[in-house]
Amino acid sequence: MAVPQNKTELLAAIDKTYGKLAADFAAIPVERTAEKTLEGHAKGIMMSVHDLAAYLLGWNLLVIKWYRGRKAGQEVDFPETGYKWNELGRLAQKFYADHAALPFPDLLAELDRAKSDIVAIIEAEDDTSLYGRPWYEKWTLGRMIQFNTSSPYANAHTRLVKWRKAQALS
Template structure:
């Protein structure tokens, strides 16, 4: 996993990978946003729903922490051994929306993640044991908050961009 020097570098990497990722959706007609291809595991709408779901959860974990509410990871409804059900919930919750609404929702989440990053100190982002939710989400590994941000933004924006590009070649 990439290591960042500071929050500026983290935000720059999110911005760079996100711009490339989200640009892949601009020329997909809404009429085919749900079209699946056997070679790709998600339709464009499901791809965006997955990203909206994880970024929404990330923001919820930090918001709940700040409100003094007990944080349940990955969510109040699902445990870590139920990720398949969680992914289906993301699809049911978001994928039915029009493509422009999905894009706008994810844009808003990314902007909110930038605000979240800015609201944290460098220590809160990059040192271990700064958030109880981060400690409790991983039973054996020590993950700093930035790793949760990276794994729910930069990493999937890169890998899912490849998937959506492949889908476009096969379907458009």
């Protein structure tokens, strides 16, 4: 899929990739979601399907936090308070831990809510505010949203398709 260049394309990319991802998650038996049989987000770490959903939720919640903070005129820590961009593996571990106690169906409901909140953010903006100027360093708001929604949704879909085949869950 091409990199979205405007509001319409961004919304379409999120809709398409999230739709595939939601179908993937729905096809996995809940009792299999805690198995640490997926390659993790840090070298040498294995994760579960639950962890993958927690990772996606973590990034979606950060997008919302960044946006709301900026809208309120606050200084925003990127990527997250206490983390640097070269510590994303450690941040992934935080996301796994943050949502570890949440039952998988509830985790998916939270992910769906966060995705809906991001769609509402996009819908409240226009092409100029999304793509017409840098929002964080050289990146536009639309690109920052895409980096943390449709791109990781597509990556997670690819991982889950491969995992389901390896687990004979096709």
